[in-house]
Amino acid sequence: MKNTLRENAEALALKTVLGYINGKDPDEAIAKVLEWVDRYDEKEGTVAKQRKLIHEVLGDKDSNWYRLVKSFWTDIDPEVRKKTFENFIINATILGGRRKAEARKKYGCNIPWTILIDPTSACNLHCIGCWAAEYGNHLNLSYEFLDSLINQANEIGTRMFLYTGGEPLVRKADIIRLCEAHPDCQFMAFTNGTLIDDKFAEDMLRVKNFVPAISVEGFEEATDSRRGQGTYKQVEKAMRILREHKLPFGVSCCYTHENYKVIGSEEYFDWMIDQGAKFAWFFTYMPIGVGSPTSLMVKADERAYMYDKIRAYRKTKPIFTMDFWNDGEYVRGCIAGGRYYFHVNANGDAEPCAFIHYSDTNLKEHSLIEALQGPLFSEYAKHQPFSPNYLRPCPLLDNKGALADMVHNADAESTDLSAKEDVDDLTAKCCEAADNWKGVADAIWQKTHPGSPL
Numbered sequence: 001m002k003n004t005l006r007e008n009a010e011a012l013a014l015k016t017v018l019g020y021i022n023g024k025d026p027d028e029a030i031a032k033v034l035e036w037v038d039r040y041d042e043k044e045g046t047v048a049k050q051r052k053l054i055h056e057v058l059g060d061k062d063s064n065w066y067r068l069v070k071s072f073w074t075d076i077d078p079e080v081r082k083k084t085f086e087n088f089i090i091n092a093t094i095l096g097g098r099r100k101a102e103a104r105k106k107y108g109c110n111i112p113w114t115i116l117i118d119p120t121s122a123c124n125l126h127c128i129g130c131w132a133a134e135y136g137n138h139l140n141l142s143y144e145f146l147d148s149l150i151n152q153a154n155e156i157g158t159r160m161f162l163y164t165g166g167e168p169l170v171r172k173a174d175i176i177r178l179c180e181a182h183p184d185c186q187f188m189a190f191t192n193g194t195l196i197d198d199k200f201a202e203d204m205l206r207v208k209n210f211v212p213a214i215s216v217e218g219f220e221e222a223t224d225s226r227r228g229q230g231t232y233k234q235v236e237k238a239m240r241i242l243r244e245h246k247l248p249f250g251v252s253c254c255y256t257h258e259n260y261k262v263i264g265s266e267e268y269f270d271w272m273i274d275q276g277a278k279f280a281w282f283f284t285y286m287p288i289g290v291g292s293p294t295s296l297m298v299k300a301d302e303r304a305y306m307y308d309k310i311r312a313y314r315k316t317k318p319i320f321t322m323d324f325w326n327d328g329e330y331v332r333g334c335i336a337g338g339r340y341y342f343h344v345n346a347n348g349d350a351e352p353c354a355f356i357h358y359s360d361t362n363l364k365e366h367s368l369i370e371a372l373q374g375p376l377f378s379e380y381a382k383h384q385p386f387s388p389n390y391l392r393p394c395p396l397l398d399n400k401g402a403l404a405d406m407v408h409n410a411d412a413e414s415t416d417l418s419a420k421e422d423v424d425d426l427t428a429k430c431c432e433a434a435d436n437w438k439g440v441a442d443a444i445w446q447k448t449h450p451g452s453p454l
């Protein structure tokens with residue numbers, strides 16, 4: 001779906017800033033972008049809080065944030081930099097945001113900022129604890145299905161798409177084709193990195209709207225023991241190829257009871273930065289799937305350790321970090337069920353979240369709007385946030401029974417592709433962790449948000 005005439009006119013006005021982004025001198029460019037943000041928001045003041053924050057963090061040329069932003073001028077291809085800004089800020093956030101607000105009113109349901117899609121259940125690795133490892137190698141969403149889903153999403157303002165799987169780059173030809181067909185959208189992928197080669201990097205440079213996040217479990221021994229011998233070296237090779245082509249990329253880390261100390265170490269953060277990563281996602285291990293062990297789940301004090309470490313590095317390290325659970329405070333709790341995002345598995349089932357494998361709507365048979373208006377996503381919309389303490393965002397991991405109630409109320413079914421998992425059995429695996437985290441999370445919340453309800 002193309003921009004409307006009004007949106008085109010607005011996009012054109014907004015694109016003046018792209019000239020600054022293209023400037024050769026990063027110091028001058030950053031100053032001009034800051035001036036532009038002020039001018040753009042002068043009348044509406046809708047992002048006044050964010051503007052203040054941007055000025056604070058970018059006002060200090062020695063700060064880690066200034067160094068990170070500046071590295072986009074030294075490390076990244078100028079055309080890719082420009083396209084990423086255009087799609088992420090202008091198309092997905094500003095123009096898409098307006099369209100989403102209209103759609104929310106019109107359809108009376110959550111409208112997501114992004115959709116996470118499994119284009120395939122196939123994977124070239126077989127990692128311990130990964131649900132995709134058990135899926136087998138037979139499910140793929142067709143190019144036509146993916147194209148139609150993206151078109152439907154564009155209609156309601158969603159222009160940001162994340163791929164996972166399986167290993168999404170098993171479908172790299174279709175992924176590049178979709179980037180070409182939808183130049184106004186931004187695409188990202190969680191990938192094991194082993195299929196990134198020079199040819200793919202050339203394709204990324206050509207389309208300019210695809211950014212990978214490479215999964216790493218720590219250093220060589222930990223990565224290879226979970227993902228297979230030689231994987232770490234392949235990951236370093238993929239990062240080198242991306243660096244040499246001046247392409248942006250990030251890292252995706254799953255922290256467990258066994259590796260959290262390494263993932264939270266300064267040495268590991270410095271390694272990611274040295275490799276050239278501009279951002280890092282942190283996920284904690286969840287015992288999803290029949291038979292998956294609970295022993296890898298972090299204890300409450302280990303989760304708190306990651307909370308402290310990631311926040312401390314945010315003040316010093318030039319890398320943008322997102323902690324999927326512990327950052328609930330910045331987005332008012334759970335973002336699933338279409339509130340900010342939802343997940344489409346390789347069978348086309350619309351699931352509230354990548355970690356919640358239950359659904360009542362298959363997108364091969366129903367439209368995107370029908371999925372968003374469906375019983376399970378409506379249950380999410382009705383009950384979010386699941387706790388006033390946003391450090392306890394999750395209806396599975398943090399709020400005992402909340403997910404099971406919604407799944408039962410919606411009459412949703414297990415969509416686990418290897419073996420159906422009863423939601424009460426899944427809940428039982430997470431109860432102890434939820435109880436233990438409550439005490440720790442409430443103490444942090446009271447300290448950081450005095451007077452806020454628990």
Ligand code: SF4
Pocket residue numbers: 324325333334335336352353354355356393394395396397
């Ligand atoms: S359901 Fe849980 S894991 Fe998924 S977005 Fe919500 S809080 Fe996060």
